[in-house]
Amino acid sequence: MRTPGDRSAAAPRQLDFSVKEQTLHCEKNLRGFAAKSPKAAPPTGRSIHMTAPADPPAGFESAPGFESAPGFESAPGFESALSSIAAAVTLVTIADGRDDIGVTVSAFCPVSVHPPLILISLIADSYPAELLGRLDLFAVTVLASGQRMLAGRFAAAGRPGARLLLEDVPHHRGVLSGALIPDDALLAMECETVSRVPAGDHLLVIGHAQSVLPGNESGDPLIRFRGRYPALA
Ligand SMILES: Cc1cc2nc3c(=O)[nH]c(=O)nc-3n(C[C@H](O)[C@H](O)[C@H](O)COP(=O)(O)O)c2cc1C
Numbered sequence: 001m002r003t004p005g006d007r008s009a010a011a012p013r014q015l016d017f018s019v020k021e022q023t024l025h026c027e028k029n030l031r032g033f034a035a036k037s038p039k040a041a042p043p044t045g046r047s048i049h050m051t052a053p054a055d056p057p058a059g060f061e062s063a064p065g066f067e068s069a070p071g072f073e074s075a076p077g078f079e080s081a082l083s084s085i086a087a088a089v090t091l092v093t094i095a096d097g098r099d100d101i102g103v104t105v106s107a108f109c110p111v112s113v114h115p116p117l118i119l120i121s122l123i124a125d126s127y128p129a130e131l132l133g134r135l136d137l138f139a140v141t142v143l144a145s146g147q148r149m150l151a152g153r154f155a156a157a158g159r160p161g162a163r164l165l166l167e168d169v170p171h172h173r174g175v176l177s178g179a180l181i182p183d184d185a186l187l188a189m190e191c192e193t194v195s196r197v198p199a200g201d202h203l204l205v206i207g208h209a210q211s212v213l214p215g216n217e218s219g220d221p222l223i224r225f226r227g228r229y230p231a232l233a
Contacts, residue, residue, distance in 0.1 A: 086225040089151045091141045091185075092120055093162050094131050095178035102162035102180065103128040104155040106224045107202070108140060116209040118191060121202045129203045132193065138207065139179035141188040144219040148229050150182060151222060176210050186221055188213040 087106035094101045107121035118140065122129035132138060143151060153165045162180045170183040177190040191207030198204075220232050 083226050086223050089143045089222040089224050089229070090120075091143060091150060091154050091182065092122075092128060092132075092138055093141065093177075093179040093181065094128065094135060094138045095173075095180070096131055096135060100162035100180050101128060101131055102154045102165060104151045105140075108142075111206060117194065117206055118189065118209055119204055119206050121199070121204050124198065124201050124203045132205050133196065133203065136193040137177040137179065137191070138193070138205075139174045139177045139181050139188055139190050140207070141181050142186040142215075143182075143222040144184060144186050144216050145222050145229075145231060146219070147182065147185060147222055151224075151229070174211075174213075181213065183215070184219075185215045186217070186219055187215045 088108065090105050090108045092103050092105045092108075103122070103126065105120050105122065109119050111117040111119045120140065122132065150165075150169070153159065154162075159165060166180055166182055171180050172183065173179070174181050174188070174190045177192075179190070181188045189207075189209040190211045190213070191209050193205055194208045195206040196203060197206070222229060223232070
């Protein structure tokens, strides 16, 4: 998940936290993806969850004044609190046919062992989210502590494609996803999207891990904490 140290230029956006309306907001975002893209096509994921229940989920309605609580729309301190959650840093890479795209992502987590599912969270109005709104295959590479330079490259605004960003480091192309995968990472997974869930200003993508590519098993992870990459003690 992007934290204040990751991209400061983004202006805060007004969000509506009614379940129904937030979903509409997200659906609009996803439709916007299609409209913005010259290669626009309907999403092809196996199941795309873009609707919320008409009624609030159980328990949701039990918070009186929830939607209008003062400060709820901004939750002061929330964004900076996120930077205090230590997270592994990954690269998500996608082959879109014409180009290779990659992005640094720390909002990655395992979801299920049987079946093997993982989740990534992407800034909803970012290009990688647009791509994964319509393409199903991607790779996630869990970076090693020595790969900090890659984390910076793949987070830079206006960055070129992954082919150029990986030009001077050993890498290969995933057999299943076709995505570029840097070598010397802790591990990589090739995934196929099984579900997309709009969530506030992010898009959650749940992927079925189809292969695990073991890497530097004795290496330390690259960790993001409070805007820095501290070494493991
Ligand atoms: C350490 C770190 C972690 C990040 N984690 C995420 C993340 O989990 N999800 C995300 O969408 N962007 C994340 N970002 C921001 C993206 O890497 C990237 O800057 C952003 O998507 C803008 O990309 P764009 O130019 O493609 O729009 C992170 C950046 C850094 C440096």
